[in-house]
Amino acid sequence: MLKKIECIIQPFKLEEVKEALKKIAVEGMTVTEVKGCGRQRGYTGKYAPDAPIRLLSKVKLEIVTEEEKVEEMISTIQSLAKTNKIGAGKIFVIPVEDVLRIRTKERGRIAID
Amino acid sequence: MIEKKKKTNPWQHALQQLDEVAKRIDLEPWIHKKLRHPKRELIVSIPVRMDDGSVEVFTGYRVQHNITLGPAKGGIRYHPDVTLDEMRALAMWMTWKCAVVGFPYGGAKGGVACEPTKLSPQELERLTRRYTSEILGMIGPEKDIPAPDINTNSQVMAWIMDTYSVDRGYSVPGVVTGKPVVLGGSLGREEATGRGVFFTLLNTLKHLDQSIEEKKVVIQGFGKVGSVVAKLLHQEGAKIIAISEVDGGIYNPKGLDPEKVKAHRREAGSVVGFKDAEFITNEELFKLECDILIPAATEEQITEENAPQIKANIIVEAANGPTSPSADRILKSRKIFVVPDILANAGGVTVSYFEWVQAMQGYFWSEREVNLKLRDIMTRAFHRVLDVSLREKVDMRTAALMVAVKRVAEATRLRGLYP
Numbered sequence: 001m002l003k004k005i006e007c008i009i010q011p012f013k014l015e016e017v018k019e020a021l022k023k024i025a026v027e028g029m030t031v032t033e034v035k036g037c038g039r040q041r042g043y044t045g046k047y048a049p050d051a052p053i054r055l056l057s058k059v060k061l062e063i064v065t066e067e068e069k070v071e072e073m074i075s076t077i078q079s080l081a082k083t084n085k086i087g088a089g090k091i092f093v094i095p096v097e098d099v100l101r102i103r104t105k106e107r108g109r110i111a112i113d
Numbered sequence: 114m115i116e117k118k119k120k121t122n123p124w125q126h127a128l129q130q131l132d133e134v135a136k137r138i139d140l141e142p143w144i145h146k147k148l149r150h151p152k153r154e155l156i157v158s159i160p161v162r163m164d165d166g167s168v169e170v171f172t173g174y175r176v177q178h179n180i181t182l183g184p185a186k187g188g189i190r191y192h193p194d195v196t197l198d199e200m201r202a203l204a205m206w207m208t209w210k211c212a213v214v215g216f217p218y219g220g221a222k223g224g225v226a227c228e229p230t231k232l233s234p235q236e237l238e239r240l241t242r243r244y245t246s247e248i249l250g251m252i253g254p255e256k257d258i259p260a261p262d263i264n265t266n267s268q269v270m271a272w273i274m275d276t277y278s279v280d281r282g283y284s285v286p287g288v289v290t291g292k293p294v295v296l297g298g299s300l301g302r303e304e305a306t307g308r309g310v311f312f313t314l315l316n317t318l319k320h321l322d323q324s325i326e327e328k329k330v331v332i333q334g335f336g337k338v339g340s341v342v343a344k345l346l347h348q349e350g351a352k353i354i355a356i357s358e359v360d361g362g363i364y365n366p367k368g369l370d371p372e373k374v375k376a377h378r379r380e381a382g383s384v385v386g387f388k389d390a391e392f393i394t395n396e397e398l399f400k401l402e403c404d405i406l407i408p409a410a411t412e413e414q415i416t417e418e419n420a421p422q423i424k425a426n427i428i429v430e431a432a433n434g435p436t437s438p439s440a441d442r443i444l445k446s447r448k449i450f451v452v453p454d455i456l457a458n459a460g461g462v463t464v465s466y467f468e469w470v471q472a473m474q475g476y477f478w479s480e481r482e483v484n485l486k487l488r489d490i491m492t493r494a495f496h497r498v499l500d501v502s503l504r505e506k507v508d509m510r511t512a513a514l515m516v517a518v519k520r521v522a523e524a525t526r527l528r529g530l531y532p
Contacts, residue, residue: 001479067481 001067002096002109005074008036008058009081009089017061017080024069024076027112030062040086058089064096064112121413123202126438131205134514137507143530144522151201152185152219153177157247159225161240164233171240175223175248177257178204181524184255185221186211186290186462188262189269191240195224206433207462209517210455214494216466221257223248229264241269245276252277254287254473260465261291263411271296287472290465299468301483307341308484309460310407310431312491313452314346317427320499321450326350329366329403331425333357333395334410335374335384338431338458342407343371351405356384357398358410363390364401399423408435415440423449430454445508453510455517456498463490 009017014031021029035055042054065073074091081089101111128149135145159171174197177185187207200222208220225244229237251257261270270289274296277288286297294300301308318325328351332339335356343353352368363369363384370389377387385392399406399419406423408414409431415423420440428444429452430436436444436451444451464487471477478486502512 067479070481 002064002099002112003067003070004094004096005061005063005065005070005077005091006094007061007077007081007089007091008034009061009077010083010087011057011059013081013083013089014059014061017077020076020080021063021073024072026063026065026073028063032060032062034058034060038087038090044085044087056087064099066109066112121438122198123412123434124198126434127202127205129438130514131518134511134518137505137511138515138519138522140518140522141526144525147525148179148205148518148521151176151178151204152180153251154197154201155248155251156197157244159240159243159247161236161243163236171225171227171244173223173225173244173247174200175221175251175257176200176204177219177221177251179208179521180219180257181521181528182212182219183217184219184253185257186216186218186260186465187221187223187257188260189223189225189265189273190262191225191227191229191237191264191269193226193228195226200224203433206455208521209514210459210462212517212520213455213498213513214459214463214490215497215520216462218258218462218466221259222262223259224262237269238272241272242276245273246280249277249280252288254285254469258287258465258469259289260462267291267293267298287469290468290472292468297468297472297477299464299471299483300478300480301487302464302468303337304341305464305483305487306431306458306461307338307409308345308487309463309491310338310342310409310429310457311345312460312488313457313495314342314405314407314427314429315349316492316495316499317429317450317452321427327352328405329354330405330407331355331398331401331403332407332409333362333398333414333435334408334432335378336409339407339409340371340375342409342431343369343374347371354403355393355398355401357393357395358384361385362393362395362398363387364393364398365390405429408432410435413437415444417443420444421447423447426450428452429457431458433458441510451509452495453513456494456509456513459494460487460491463487 035057037053037055042056070093077091099111100107154176157173159173161169163169187204203222204220211218270292273289278284292298330346330351330353332343335358347353353371354366355362355364360383374384374387378384400422402424405427406425407429412434415436417439420443427450433454467483498513498516501515502509
């Protein structure tokens with residue numbers, strides 16, 4: 001089964017996470033600069049329930065992989081993206097129905113190898 | 114040694130629990146009366162040819178407490194203390210356990226009064242096959258599905274499956290759970306109870322707004338359940354400061370590495386003698402300064418003698434019935450958060466249920482899928498019980514029993530009374 005790991009992390013953690021993923025043989029990834037907020041609604045200091053939502057800059061990494069590699073990948077990302085503060089990010093694991101490599105028309109597992 | 118104490122009669126204990134819950138949820142008297150009586154009980158004599166040519170006769174039991182929600186489910190144990198009353202109580206608790214987690218199962222339990230350590234593997238096989246043959250009419254994938262319990266394992270389940278299948282003339286993997294994977298067992302079954310305890314503890318900490326890191330954990334028992342809980346908690350940053358077994362325990366306030374303890378145990382046969390720790394007795398274990406206590410050994414280990422001295426503020430019952438009724442009252446008055454056995458150790462029956470589902474479909478899941486589904490089910494069950502506990506202002510044990518008895522009662526009401 002193929003899974004997509006989609007994680008939102010602090011921009012300054014990207015370099016480290018990217019290199020560590022390369023070491024555990026991650027072949028490809030997609031990185032996007034994104035904006036968003038979590039439970040704190042963009043406020044890192046005090047609780048401000050009435051203030052407007054603030055969107056903070058983050059990066060999003062997307063990697064498609066085999067199910068067996070998911071745990072290793074998420075623990076790598078988790079340990080490196082950790083900041084010990086709120087707002088370090090989230091990791092989502094999403095089922096992927098199929099993958100197709102456009103150039104070769106390969107499908108499924110071989111399309112990500 | 115974990116001394117043998119005078120145990121409460123488990124069946125009286127189970128009935129008393131039911132009576133209390135019945136009062137609290139205003140259970141109709143006819144349903145209450147029905148639930149006080151096991152559906153079926155079978156006592157069998159099991160003649161076994163011993164290796165020296167002589168014949169021994171053992172006594173075996175299978176009790177189905179209730180099958181209103183679906184086929185009965187429950188383990189088979191081999192132990193000298195096995196009695197009809199114990200089987201009845203354990204069968205009733207299985208009814209509640211399956212109901213609290215929400216499976217389409219009733220509760221059963223079986224056992225043979227014997228000392229398995231004194232039997233050769235061949236004698237054990239003959240005993241298992243003859244016992245299976247004696248209870249054959251009672252079990253089956255749609256009727257009653259046994260599983261491993263004390264002193265029974267995947268090999269014993271394979272023998273039961275084989276005996277049953279030979280009788281039918283075709284393979285029936287769905288007749289037991291806890292089978293070897295190659296015979297249709299589920300991935301993740303071995304670790305399931307421990308993993309379920311782990312998820313339950315994480316849910317408990319989240320509810321109490323606490324983090325797992327640096328929590329001091331004491332575990333009694335380092336078998337199939339305790340060792341898995343220790344490993345998972347250690348990975349999450351908790352400190353396992355003490356572990357004990359039948360012959361005593363080990364203690365290190367700085368924390369033990371469960372993998373190293375396991376390696377030592379493989380060689381020495383016990384956790385005792387592990388080099389980075391000092392020896393403690395089982396009684397001392399309960400008095401240790403800690404945050405979380407996990408009894409993962411046998412019944413009635415927390416007693417009215419040691420309950421007042423427990424320092425933990427969270428107890429997760431990985432074993433079945435580790436707390437005596439009088440100790441339970443003490444823990445309640447001391448406001449210790451106790452997650453009861455029927456909820457905390459339901460991971461085992463959960464993956465047994467998965468195994469049965471997979472066997473019925475003939476389609477098998479990956480280990481990751483099993484573990485994710487287990488987490489989902491354990492978390493939902495925890496919250497179902499927690500909601501009742503908060504709403505009705507009762508402890509988690511009472512809440513779990515209320516959820517379970519209500520579910521069985523509702524099904525009984527809907528099915529009505531035949532004729």
